[in-house]
Amino acid sequence: MAKREYSFYPGCSSQKKASAYNQWVSTVSICKELDIQLNEISDWNCCSASIGYAGGGELPRLVLSARNLALSEKEHPGQDLVATCAACWLATREANERLNHDAEMKTDANEALKEAGLEFKGEKKVRHLVEVLIEDVGYEEIKQHVKKPLADIKIAGYVGCQTNRPFGIAGESFENPVYLDKLVEVLGGTPVENYDKKVSCCGGALMFSEPEKSQALVKDILEAAYDGGADMIVTPCPVCQMNTEVYQEHINKKYGTKFNIPSVYYSTLMSVAFGQSAKEAALDGQIISAKKLEAIASK
Amino acid sequence: MSQAVEKYRNTFLREVEANVEEGQWVKMCMQCGVCSGSCPLGPHWEHPPQEIFMMIRANKREEVLTSSSMWFCTSCYNCIARCPRELPITHIMHGLAHYAQRQGLAPKELPTAKFAKRFWDNLLKKGRVNELQLGLQLYFMNGLAEGIKTSLKMQKVGLGMLKTKRMDPMEALGGHGCKDIKGLKAALNKAKQIEETKAAKALERLQSKS
Structure with a gap:
């Protein structure tokens, strides 16, 4: 078993032959060396980054990230959700904090997620891989x-x-x-x-x-x-x-x-x-x- | 124009508070201008953020919603980090841009408005962004002639990306996506519905007050 395990959200640009594929390749390599196991969220979706706002309203955009969090909660309980992409990390952490902070918004998000058979509980920490490297590895x-x-x-x-x-x-x-x-x-x-x-x-x-x-x-x-x-x-x-x-x-x-x-x-x-x-x-x-x-x- | 609409228009601040993401913060701006001074594309804004806040409070509905200003937000979050009153300025700018678009008032030919809309439509298709299709769409969003010009200009960048395995020509035919795209779409539709129902109710309350 790996020394440290995390639920991993790679994001669109880290997919095979996408624009940050080199980030993904080198990330996998250093994690191997440091005995970090990244468990990919199986069916993650795009977070809409910081440019999805023209088409997507506030709640739909939060629901995008809430779906990833709900999947992570289901598949990797007890593991922090970790992202390498700045926008993925920001959007996911923001959704996590805002939904946990606003009960009405959380209820609405969960009403929407029910359509996909999912529930966001808000029990995870969302972290950047850099935080893992600095705080957990050191x-x-x-x-x-x-x-x-x-x-x-x-x-x-x-x-x-x-x-x-x-x-x-x-x-x-x-x-x-x-x-x-x-x-x-x-x-x-x-x-x-x-x-x-x-x-x-x-x-x-x-x-x-x-x-x-x-x-x-x-x-x-x-x-x-x-x-x-x-x-x-x-x-x-x-x-x-x-x-x-x-x-x-x-x-x-x-x-x-x-x-x-x-x-x-x-x-x-x-x-x-x-x-x-x-x-x-x-x-x-x-x-x-x-x-x-x-x-x-x-x- | 009906009387109700006329009355409603006199309350643009309340309209923003009811409909725009984090709009309830607009009244808190103290006009110090740190946001505008911190904005990387600040010089290109028709009206910098603190001016937009004052215009909302001065009922300048049309001027605010048709402005190109908010569409120059790069989402760098400098304004949020530096605002002495801790206003979520980036979110308000995104919210205003979204609301302007929803009202059909956003400037039609603005590149970022077009790009942002295409980004959303692109991710909705399969649940993940298809970078190649988005890029090509973007080059051609101002017509064929300009598209060819842009493509030629970008040819070397494209080849570089291809050579370094950071672009996949096969993505043009489909590519990456979510397995449960049906569930994702249903959830997003529901979220949109909830948001619109709430906005309609807020609007009703606003009209009955004025």
Whole structure:
């Protein structure tokens, strides 16, 4: 039996060959190393992220997350629900807290869920995988698994928005959360000090509908990473990762910049430092290759 | 226009309180402007959040609901984290956008309004978002010519995603989904029904008061 077990909500972007499939692959790898068992909620649905509001009203959106929670309660009693995607985590935790806080809303949600033969009880804790790593595993234990320290790599810890606000990781501040920097240090790398775009917005889903306005935001995030001497950016969020990586060429064309900086998940960093293969770390999922990590992985 | 509707329109704040997610908080805004100063797309808002709050209180129904403002919310939650009165501003903006859409007043050609609506319809189909179909729909939402232009511009990004196994062309034909999509849809329909019934009742109460 695994040392730690959780009910797991992967979310749409983590599915096979979806945009954050590399996050899923590297997450599976580090969990194996840390003896964490993630039990996938069997028939989970989309949480509607933070952009479903045009079509979905308040209650339907809460019911989406309540269904996932109800399934988790049924299938994995006693296990915390854990998500890796910022939006999945936020939506699920919010629904959990709001329904538990508002008896009338909970009754309404359950009346709707009855149509699917389910009931939301509200007896779970909803957590981000980062919380599991920091609180349950701990930096000390993570350090013990480091076989190939990320020596001489300078990394800008880009926390972004939804992993940080409105809930954030327990014990961290909204304006300057330091868990990614601490993690980088534990893995043997050097965090960029005073990375001033650490909690700035990348445009989120509006990258799709308002690309130019969002790319202007990403330009500043990348520029600040370069200013701090970063070799790469690390982030916990699928949207942050994609927005900071895949549009660099568009930004270069528009602004005459020469950005070409890898943006990786913390799980990829950890996997490489744990001595796992490039494939396990999902380095083949980088559109902008993380050459320094590839070199360590092939050592 | 009937007298009842006229009367009702004089109470836009109460309408918002009854119909908009977290609308009961609007009256708490003290106009400090920290939300507007903290908003990443703030300069693009026709009316920044604190102005929207004041406009609601000044009965500017049409101006608020037809505004493009709330559709520039990136859901970064900066405003919530910083609001000294702890208003759930992000939720109110989503709620106003949803209500404007439901009333048919949201600006029709606004890219984010179109995208947000397509996102919801996309997830409703199978219970999970089909990224490829959503992306393609998005490129072509302003017509064929612009769609082809956008597709060409995005070609390299698409190839990159394909090469790194972060996009699956087979998703165009169907792809991932919930097994119990029937149950999910029934639950969502029921939720919509409950919400609409409550909104109608709230509206009745409002009209009988004025």
